[in-house]
Amino acid sequence: MKYVYCIICGHKLLEGHDGSSVKVKCSKCKSILEVNILNQNTTVTPIKTDITK
Numbered sequence: 001m002k003y004v005y006c007i008i009c010g011h012k013l014l015e016g017h018d019g020s021s022v023k024v025k026c027s028k029c030k031s032i033l034e035v036n037i038l039n040q041n042t043t044v045t046p047i048k049t050d051i052t053k
Contacts (some may be wrong), residue, residue: 004035010044016042024049 004013011028013035020037030050036043 002037002042004037004044006033008046008049009034023026040041 002016002031004016005011006013006026006029008031009026009029011026013024013026013033014022016022016035016037018037018039020035023032023034025032031046032048034045034047036045
């Protein structure tokens with residue numbers, strides 16, 4: 001089980017298991033991120049960020 005945080009604002013997004021691959025929208029900064037959890041590596045890639053706050 002791994003916790004994943006938004007790389008834009010630091011908000012906790014989700015808990016995930018090994019092999020998880022999801023797209024998620026941050027409830028705090030509204031960015032859309034792709035999260036991949038493989039073995040001990042977790043990658044969080046921004047797909048779209050809301051820069052017009």
